[in-house]
Amino acid sequence: MSDEVADALLTLSGPYGPILAAVLAHEENDIEGVEETGLDPFIVAHAYLDAVAEAVATATALSASRT
Numbered sequence: 001m002s003d004e005v006a007d008a009l010l011t012l013s014g015p016y017g018p019i020l021a022a023v024l025a026h027e028e029n030d031i032e033g034v035e036e037t038g039l040d041p042f043i044v045a046h047a048y049l050d051a052v053a054e055a056v057a058t059a060t061a062l063s064a065s066r067t
Contacts, residue, residue, distance in 0.1 A: 023048060 007014030012021045018037040022044045025033030034041040 001009075004014045004016055008016035008020045011017065012024075018039065022034045022037040022039045025031075025037070026041070026044050026048055031041050034044050
């Protein structure tokens with residue numbers, strides 16, 4: 001794991017820290033928390049939904065390959 005990823009996961013710092021903080025705030029429906037990261041809540045919400053759709057598609061493909 002890179003130092004940048006570790007910093008984000010452990011202390012919400014580094015280049016990815018604000019992104020992770022925004023996602024965590026979004027999951028808590030904390031719009032102000034998202035805004036505090038400097039990211040747009042609308043963009044974070046849409047990126048989150050896109051990521052969930054990709055995760056479901058990946059999980060479905062992996063499940064299908066096991067049968």
